[in-house]
Amino acid sequence: MPVITLTKESHTHPEKFQIKYEDAVKILGPDRKDRFVYNESLPTLTTSSTVSIVGAGFGGMATAIKTIEDLHEEDVVIFERHDNFGGTWYANHFPNSASDIPSLWYSYSFSPVSNWSRVQPPQYEMEEYLLRVAETYKLREKARFQTEINKVEWIDEDNVWKLHARNVVTGQKCIHTSKILVACQGGLVHPSQLKAEGLENFKGEYMHSAIWNDDVDFKGKKVIVVGNGCTANQVVPGLLNNPKYGVKSLTQIVRSKHYVSPPVPKALFYLYKLLSFNFFGLIFVRWLVIAIGESRFPLFKGVGLINRFVRWVNTRVAVNYMKKKAPKKFHDLIIPDYKIGCKRLIFDHDYIPTLNDPRIDLKDSPIDKVVENGILLKSGELIEADIIVACTGYNVTQSFFNYEIIGRNKTSITKLWKEDGPSAYRTLLVKECPNMWMIAGPNSATGHASVVMAIENGVDYYTKTAKPIIQNKAASVRVKNEAYDNWFTIIQAELKRCVFGTPFGGCISWYANEKVNATAYPWSQSNYWWVTHHPNYKDLEYDTKSIKKD
Missing domain, CATH: 3.50.50.60 (FAD/NAD(P)-binding domain)
Structure with a gap:
């Protein structure tokens, strides 16, 4: 597991680690062109791979790395609508932008950094880190940049996903098929513009x-x-x-x-510098930060003695x-x-x-x-x-509707989510969608923990449950409908006992809307680790009858 040492070039030339304004407007702006309009003068590009990954931020990169390293599958394509890796950390570069979670935790456990400039490094340094990781694992050859996914559909008779994509520069249409689809588009994608008359x-x-x-x-x-x-x-x-x-x-x-x-106390950075000489020292400091972060979880739910005490302490501080x-x-x-x-x-x-x-x-x-x-x-x-x-935030729910999803038996997941609210079994598997995983999907965010840790946990679940597909021991895997529905009922009921934008919490928050809370995870990150590392295979259905022999 490599330790990353940053060159700090990003400090002298931050502009090299930030999206160009005109490119950001083209993709994220309120007046962006219709992404479904293709340049018909160009031929449709037809491609395929074993694994398709949507998004080249923390989630997409981790998925690609683990697919290659753990599943030993090299036939991977990463689709990204921007022109570089990084996702949010490439697209956002407002003044003083930085990680709000200590980078010792807000980074990959398998690629720690020996020389962060501070506990919460600036945007350009975080982007430099992600580019170094991409370089270390040779991800650029797997990436197809400036390509936006508009629709994905499961082809029942072939047991493959068909992706409809568009080159954001030329308008050329692309049809891509793959055995496995992993959605890693992230939540901080669609800026909520100021809605004010005049x-x-x-x-x-x-x-x-x-x-x-x-x-x-x-x-x-x-x-x-x-x-x-x-x-x-x-x-x-x-x-x-x-x-x-x-x-x-x-x-x-x-x-x-x-x-x-x-x-964040300066003492944490001093301890980091003291122990940054090798991998094990870095991992120790990381786990110290995790332990401190997890100790705050009780404030998010419940009225027990411990819950009230942790809530009172953090409130007073x-x-x-x-x-x-x-x-x-x-x-x-x-x-x-x-x-x-x-x-x-x-x-x-x-x-x-x-x-x-x-x-x-x-x-x-x-x-x-x-x-x-x-x-x-x-x-x-x-x-x-x-x-x-x-500074009006993002429409987090809209990120679940980045592209149309058509599942098994022509089931419209887009319609399902619009009616019932976005959801995914254990935050990862979607109803009627074989061989599809969502990393940092619905209800995967916590109010106290690192999303990167949650991403790694989700990727570990993906590698465990996708392994039979990669090894051609099964044609597909999907979550059973009753398991999906049961998860949805349980998690939404549990979220009502939490503070995340509920009457119990006493505020209105972007965590939830009038229908559901599709954002927050109502249990601890330790619990999330458990449910992602111990799949309940009784809730999954593997198709071993439709295997195509090589």
């Missing part, structure tokens, strides 16, 4: 934090930032503290309150930090009254101390409309602006 009349610059335009000059400008979640926690101090931007003033429209915990570091005039605007964990937990990125900057002001009045020179609030106050930055 935005089209604004004469200044408008941008969403997920599609950052580096050509916009912020110096001496009046800026409005809409939102105050995890992204704003990084963007606001980035704009105010970095001389590169030099804003004249910044007004933040606080749409809801968030618990902001103190930054966050509130005391916010009161101590933020000016008193803002306390009522930023300190929540709901249960901690109802919204995503935030480790501070210098946001709370930055509230003492005389150039910043907070407003909690809702937006009435956008006018030519700023934003008019419901209170009647006009906030003038040269630039509006929307």
